[in-house]
Amino acid sequence: MTRPVPARVARRALLAKGFKEAQGSRDHEMFLLYERDAKTRFFVKLSRSGADVRLDHMRIMGRAFGIRTEDLYRVLNCEYDAAQTLEVWRTRPVR
Amino acid sequence: MPYGSAVLRDEHAADQQAWVPPRLGLVDANGTTRDRLRDPLASIGYVIDFSTEGRHIRFRRPLRVEISNGEEFAFCIYSPTLGMGGVGNTFEEAAGDLCESIWLLWSNLRQGTAALDESARAALERLVAILPA
Numbered sequence: 001m002t003r004p005v006p007a008r009v010a011r012r013a014l015l016a017k018g019f020k021e022a023q024g025s026r027d028h029e030m031f032l033l034y035e036r037d038a039k040t041r042f043f044v045k046l047s048r049s050g051a052d053v054r055l056d057h058m059r060i061m062g063r064a065f066g067i068r069t070e071d072l073y074r075v076l077n078c079e080y081d082a083a084q085t086l087e088v089w090r091t092r093p094v095r
Numbered sequence: 096m097p098y099g100s101a102v103l104r105d106e107h108a109a110d111q112q113a114w115v116p117p118r119l120g121l122v123d124a125n126g127t128t129r130d131r132l133r134d135p136l137a138s139i140g141y142v143i144d145f146s147t148e149g150r151h152i153r154f155r156r157p158l159r160v161e162i163s164n165g166e167e168f169a170f171c172i173y174s175p176t177l178g179m180g181g182v183g184n185t186f187e188e189a190a191g192d193l194c195e196s197i198w199l200l201w202s203n204l205r206q207g208t209a210a211l212d213e214s215a216r217a218a219l220e221r222l223v224a225i226l227p228a
Contacts, residue, residue, distance in 0.1 A: 022203040025147070030199050038210040039203070041218035045196055056165035060180035063173060 002073040004052035013078035014044055017085040024048075033089060041065075042089050044076070066092040138162045140172065140186065145194040152198070154225050160193065162186065177221050201226060 011029070015021070019031040022043070033042040042065050046053065053076055055069075062069040071088045074080045080088065141157035160172040165182055170189040173180040179200070181193030201222045204215055211219065 023199065023206065025195055025199060028195065028199070030203065032203060034209070035212055038212040039207075039215045040212050041200065041204070041214040043196075043200060043203075045199065054167045054182075056168045056171055056182045059165075060171050060173060060182055064178050064180050066178075 002055060002058065002069055004054050005058075005073065005076040006052055007046050007050055009078060010044070010053050010076040011046060013076055016078070017075060017080065017082045019044065033085075035086060035089070040089065042067075065089075140190070142190050142194065145191070145198075147195065147198050152194075153227060155227060156225065158225060160190070162189075176225070178218070197222065197226075 011031075014031040018035070019033050022030040022032045024030040024045075027048055029046045029048060031044045031046070033040045044053075044061065058072050058076070059069050061067075062072045065072075067088055071080070075085050075088065140160045140162050142154065142160060143157050144151065144153035146152065158174055159176065160174050163171050163173075165171040168182040168189065169184050170186050171180065171182050172186070172189045172193055174193065177197065179193060179196055181189045181191070181196060183189035183192050200218065204211060204219045204222070
């Protein structure tokens with residue numbers, strides 16, 4: 001079951017699963033997934049003021065990247081390790 | 096292509112020096128141009144331009160977005176052209192979220208020395224096609 005993920009959990013998970021912090025904005029932090037030192041287009045934007053990554057945000061990101069919301073939830077909630085995270089990205093049905 | 100401009104509310108004028116909401120063109124499901132979207136169901140919108148970090152960015156052509164209702168946010172919008180989306184409690188917020196993502200992804204893919212994988216190269220090509228040089 002998917003539910004909102006605390007931003008601090010998501011931030012820690014992303015940095016441990018192959019994402020690197022990128023240039024953000026005043027309002028948002030940005031994290032890009034790297035594969036073998038190459039940037040991918042898979043990114044997660046976290047609000048600097050928001051306490052949680054909300055479900056609608058996960059759904060729209062899932063649609064954008066061709067990833068199931070449940071898989072994105074497990075990435076953000078630190079249930080997937082780095083290898084599983086990369087596998088989610090590599091095996092996405094929509095490219 | 097039908098689109099019009101919307102007059103945007105400026106609820107945080109004092110806090111918007113770095114970010115100005117995007118200007119929007121809105122059409123309803125019947126293709127009628129509207130100034131403001133009141134019924135977002137089955138609607139299509141066009142985002143025309145936006146400003147960020149002191150720059151005014153006008154898309155080469157209006158960016159078509161699909162609009163739906165969310166569970167937590169009133170508006171979810173999605174650009175099939177770019178494969179990117181945004182959420183917000185108003186349409187303007189959702190479009191702003193999308194435009195900020197567009198700008199940040201474009202900025203991050205262009206800068207630095209790291210290589211781009213196939214997905215990033217394709218995304219950058221799509222962004223270059225719609226953003227001004």
